[in-house]
Amino acid sequence: MFELYVVMAFMIIAAIVAVFLRGLLSSVISVGAVGMGLCVMFLLLKAPDLAITQLVVEILCLIILIRATIGRGVSRATRPSSAWVIASFSIFALVFLFAAYAAFKEMPVFGAPIMRVADFYIQNALSQVKAANIVTAIILDFRGYDTLGEATVLFTSVIGVLAIMRTIGRKKPNERDESDC
Amino acid sequence: MKGMSLIVKRITRYTVGLILLFGIYIVLHGHITPGGGFAGGVIIALSFIHLMLAFGREEADKSIKENIISFGEPVGGLMFLSIALIGLAGGVFFFNFFASKGEPFSILSAGIIPLCNIAIALKVASGLFGVFVVLSLFRLSGDKKTDEIKK
Known part of the structure; x- marks a missing residue:
């Protein structure tokens, strides 16, 4: 420890x-x-x-x-100095600390997990999936649906970066929007 | 983006293949040793990034085609999804349809898990390499060299 x-x-x-x-x-x-x-x-x-x-x-x-x-x-780096930034950060920190205190009170002691679902995985991973690495057996077999969601998140982020940084279809700096005038 | 000095280029020539090989090893042994599709995919993407940082864009374009990004990302995703959908034939989503074959602790074991690892590695490698290329090479319109980069 x-x-x-x-x-x-x-x-x-x-x-x-x-x-x-x-x-x-x-x-x-x-x-x-x-x-x-x-x-x-x-x-x-x-x-x-x-x-x-x-x-x-x-x-x-x-x-x-x-x-x-x-x-x-x-x-x-430029230092934020306005009172609004400091006030909003203090409020966020207070809320976060309060929520974390309430959540950590409910947690089991460090190193003593509640083995309900994990017990099933440890007992059955080698016999059912035949994968020596239990972590991979869990994330790709028992919890494959979650991994599909993560792949979707990655796909969405790549699409987002490409959409923000694209060069085709972007307006020139001195070009004006037609609806403005 | 220009390349780096002669020393960096020479050392990159020796190491980049080993890094790529290590990434492929991590992916293919994902069901036996620690690692897996995501970590191996990031290592493969890092080997491409290594090549591009050391040699600059023009030299790296000869060995890495940028079509690989637009090819790998959707193909990896579709491969993962179709493996999941084939499982529907066995009854449930992500059904491990040939888990009964193969001995544990050997390369050909664990049913669909190596295939899923390969699909995820393809997706992660091309996606993260694409993010790097876009963030470091493309310019926002406020920058000076917008037209230089355009293809």
């Missing part, structure tokens, strides 16, 4: 540093440090599937963030 708390403290410190740095590149790298800490944490909690996925997705997100922000000449 001790090393978990060390990694957790590292992640919290890296997240705070990422908020307060002014250079955007350093900020993005601090966010990457949070992700790597999460990857180490998954490894310590004996979840190698999640660790691999977290590692590669973190690298991909870092590359895309760096190419999409620093590659475009945006290198300094």
Whole structure:
């Protein structure tokens, strides 16, 4: 348990540093440090599937963030200072903390899960699906419908990015909309 | 987007094939070892991105056709969906129709799961590579070099 708390403290410190740095590149790298800490944490909690996925997705997100922000000449963060931003953030933080407190009171103790559905998977995955990796057996066989939903989410996000960044059908900067005049 | 220095290009020549091979290994062994379609697909996309970052767009266009994006994304999705629909013949959605064949812990086991892994990897690799290409190469109309990138 001790090393978990060390990694957790590292992640919290890296997240705070990422908020307060002014250079955007350093900020993005601090966010990457949070992700790597999460990857180490998954490894310590004996979840190698999640660790691999977290590692590669973190690298991909870092590359895309760096190419999409620093590659475009945006290198300094501007600090929001208006009272409205601070007030709305405080209200959101209060609501979030209240909801999290109410939710965490109901959770079982760390390391003592309620094994109702999971018990069925552990008993039957090898005999019914014949897959040695139970995680894959769950996400692609018992819970295949959920994975189909995730694939749809990914498809929608790709379509959204393509629609926002398209070059065909976009108006020129000095072209005016016909309905305006 | 221009390429990087000679050292980066030379090392990329040696490593990019290994990264691609590791991604394919993660996908094909998804039902035996940790990993699976999503992680393997992201690794394959990272190998393409590696090539494109090191050599620049013009050189990378010779080895990666961008048709691969518009081919892989819908084909992967349709393959996954049709595997799920074939299961309806066995009674339920996502029915594992030949789970009874094959020994556990061997490559040819677990029924439809390797096929689903391949479909998801195709979809994820082409989709994320497409997002990278679009976000890093295309310009919004406010930027200067809009016309340069257009094909």
